[in-house]
Amino acid sequence: MENKKQKTVDILKETRKASENGKIRVKEFMGIKKKIKASLKLESKTIPQIIDETKLDASFVTYSLMTMMKYGDVQVDKIDDDDEYYFYKLKEVK
Amino acid sequence: MDNQDKVQKFDVMVIGGGIAGEEAALNLAKMGFKIILVEKDYSIGGKMVHLSKVFPTLDCSACITTPKMSETTREPNITIKTYSEIKEIEKSGNHFIGKIIKKPRFVDEDTCTGCQLCEDVCPVSVDDQYQYDLVGRKAIYIPFAIALPKVAAIDLDNCILCGACEKVCPANSIDFTEKPEEILFEVTSVLIATGFNLFDAGKKVEYGYGRYKNVIHAMQMERQLVPTRPFNTVLRPKDGKSPDNIAYVLCTGSRDKSVGNPICSQICCMYSIKQAQLLMGALPMADVTIYYIDIRAYGKGFQEFYQQTKDMDVEFVKGKIAKIEEKEDGNLELFYEDIENGGKVKTAEHDMVVLAVGLLPNNEIASVFKDEELELDPFNYIKQKDKLINPALTSIDGVFVAGTAASPMDIPDTILSAGAASAEVAGYIRSLK
Known part of the structure; x- marks a missing residue:
C-alpha cells in the first residue's frame, strides 16, 4: 500500500517538473515565517513592531502573519491601549 | 455505437452552480426532470456563499445558501459536475448534444474526507x-x-x-495521475445561470487599487466581515491597523464609459450601505463615509434601510472621486467634487478605502454554441428575447437564461428570475411531448 501511495507523484514527475513559482513561494514563505516566529519567540508583538524588527515590507508581514494564523501558527493576544493594533503571539503547541 | 452508449441523457443542463443555478435546478428536479448541473469551480454556491449578510434584512448569507447547496447535492434528480467546463453544445433535432470536460482535481472525490x-x-x-x-x-x-x-x-x-x-492522506485519496474526463451529453433544454464577473478595480488606475494596500474592493471587505474571515477582525491590509475612518467609493466601474461599463450595477449602493451598517457593529468607534453619485435604493425596504444607516451616523457625501493618493502613514487622501456644495474640488483623509466595484457580464458561454448564435444585448449580457413576458427566453430555441447572466440584479430578483426560468424550461420541455 505504501508503494502505491508513493507512486502517483513519482509517475507525474516523469512528465512534469515542479512549479518554479511554487518553489519561489515556498522559499519566500518559509523565510518570513522563520523571521516572524523569531520575532514573537519572547513576547507578543503588533504588526508595526514586527515590521520594525524584521525590516520586511509592511503588507507582506500582515499577509504572512494572517496566513500563519489561518494555519494555526500564531494567535491574537490582546489589543493595544489605543484600540489600534492587535498583539499576536505564537500558538502554544500542546 | 460506442459513443452513443457513453452519452449521458438528461432533460435539462443547468450551467452554473450559484444561487440561480441551484434554485432553478431544484425547482426542475422537484417537477421530475433529470438535471445535470455543471459548475466551473471546485464547489457549488457561487458568489453568494462568500457574502456576509444580505440586504436589507441582514440575514446571514451562508445560512441561506448552504441548506440550498446541501439540498442540491442530495437531490436524486440532480447530477452535479464540479470543476467542469462545457466545450461545445450543438442542436440536434429537438435536443442538444455536446461535450463536458471534467478537469482533474488530483484528489478522489469519493474517498476524500476533507480532513485537511x-x-x-x-x-x-x-x-x-x-x-x-x-x-x-x-x-x-x-x-x-x-x-x-x-x-x-x-x-x-x-x-x-x-x-x-x-x-x-489517511484515505489514499491523492492521485497525481488523474486525467481530464470527457463527458458526452444529450439534453432537451439548456439553462444558463453563469452569473457575473466582478469589475477589476485595478482598471481605475486613479484609485490606486493594487498600489495602495489600504485600498480594497468590496468583496475583500465582505470577506473581512464574515465569520470565516481572513483576519481576526476588520484590519488594514498594509499594517494590520484597526481602521477608524473608512471611505466607500460608489460606482467604481459602473455608470462609467471610460471603463466600458455605462450601466448601473444595481447592487453596489445597497451592499455598501449594508457593509457600513456591519462595520458600525464590528468597529463601533469607526466613522464611515460613503461617496456617491446617486443612491439607488429602489427595492422593498431599501429606502428604510438607507435611512436607518444615515440615522446610525454613516456620512453620505454626494461627490465623484477624482483620485486617491497614499500618505506616508498608509492613510489615503481622496480628491472629490463636492456636488452639493458648489462643485468645488475638496480633499478628505481616510485610513481605509473600499471601492464598491460593479458587475460585468459573464458571457463566455456564448462561444460554446456551435451551430446557432447565442445573442448578447448591447451591454454584453445574454440577450433576453422577450424581457417582459418570457424573460428567460434567449435567441436559441430551448436555451434559457436566469439571474445575473441576463443583467445585473440583486439576490431576491435572481431567485425570482431562476423561478421564472425553471417554469419556462418546464413549459418548453412539455410542449415537445
Whole structure:
C-alpha cells in the first residue's frame, strides 16, 4: 500500500517538473515565517513592531502573519491601549 | 455505437452552480426532470456563499445558501459536475448534444474526507482566491470552509511535487495521475445561470487599487466581515491597523464609459450601505463615509434601510472621486467634487478605502454554441428575447437564461428570475411531448 501511495507523484514527475513559482513561494514563505516566529519567540508583538524588527515590507508581514494564523501558527493576544493594533503571539503547541 | 452508449441523457443542463443555478435546478428536479448541473469551480454556491449578510434584512448569507447547496447535492434528480467546463453544445433535432470536460482535481472525490491533513503538510503558500488574495492558501486545499463537495484539490501550477500530501492522506485519496474526463451529453433544454464577473478595480488606475494596500474592493471587505474571515477582525491590509475612518467609493466601474461599463450595477449602493451598517457593529468607534453619485435604493425596504444607516451616523457625501493618493502613514487622501456644495474640488483623509466595484457580464458561454448564435444585448449580457413576458427566453430555441447572466440584479430578483426560468424550461420541455 505504501508503494502505491508513493507512486502517483513519482509517475507525474516523469512528465512534469515542479512549479518554479511554487518553489519561489515556498522559499519566500518559509523565510518570513522563520523571521516572524523569531520575532514573537519572547513576547507578543503588533504588526508595526514586527515590521520594525524584521525590516520586511509592511503588507507582506500582515499577509504572512494572517496566513500563519489561518494555519494555526500564531494567535491574537490582546489589543493595544489605543484600540489600534492587535498583539499576536505564537500558538502554544500542546 | 460506442459513443452513443457513453452519452449521458438528461432533460435539462443547468450551467452554473450559484444561487440561480441551484434554485432553478431544484425547482426542475422537484417537477421530475433529470438535471445535470455543471459548475466551473471546485464547489457549488457561487458568489453568494462568500457574502456576509444580505440586504436589507441582514440575514446571514451562508445560512441561506448552504441548506440550498446541501439540498442540491442530495437531490436524486440532480447530477452535479464540479470543476467542469462545457466545450461545445450543438442542436440536434429537438435536443442538444455536446461535450463536458471534467478537469482533474488530483484528489478522489469519493474517498476524500476533507480532513485537511494534506493542507497541514503542504509547504507552498500562494494567494487564496476565495479570500480575494488577503491571505495565503496551500497548493493542496479545501477551497473554503463550507465548500460542497468538501473535497481537497491540488493546484498543480503551484505544486512542487514533494508528495507530502500523498504520504499523509489517511484515505489514499491523492492521485497525481488523474486525467481530464470527457463527458458526452444529450439534453432537451439548456439553462444558463453563469452569473457575473466582478469589475477589476485595478482598471481605475486613479484609485490606486493594487498600489495602495489600504485600498480594497468590496468583496475583500465582505470577506473581512464574515465569520470565516481572513483576519481576526476588520484590519488594514498594509499594517494590520484597526481602521477608524473608512471611505466607500460608489460606482467604481459602473455608470462609467471610460471603463466600458455605462450601466448601473444595481447592487453596489445597497451592499455598501449594508457593509457600513456591519462595520458600525464590528468597529463601533469607526466613522464611515460613503461617496456617491446617486443612491439607488429602489427595492422593498431599501429606502428604510438607507435611512436607518444615515440615522446610525454613516456620512453620505454626494461627490465623484477624482483620485486617491497614499500618505506616508498608509492613510489615503481622496480628491472629490463636492456636488452639493458648489462643485468645488475638496480633499478628505481616510485610513481605509473600499471601492464598491460593479458587475460585468459573464458571457463566455456564448462561444460554446456551435451551430446557432447565442445573442448578447448591447451591454454584453445574454440577450433576453422577450424581457417582459418570457424573460428567460434567449435567441436559441430551448436555451434559457436566469439571474445575473441576463443583467445585473440583486439576490431576491435572481431567485425570482431562476423561478421564472425553471417554469419556462418546464413549459418548453412539455410542449415537445
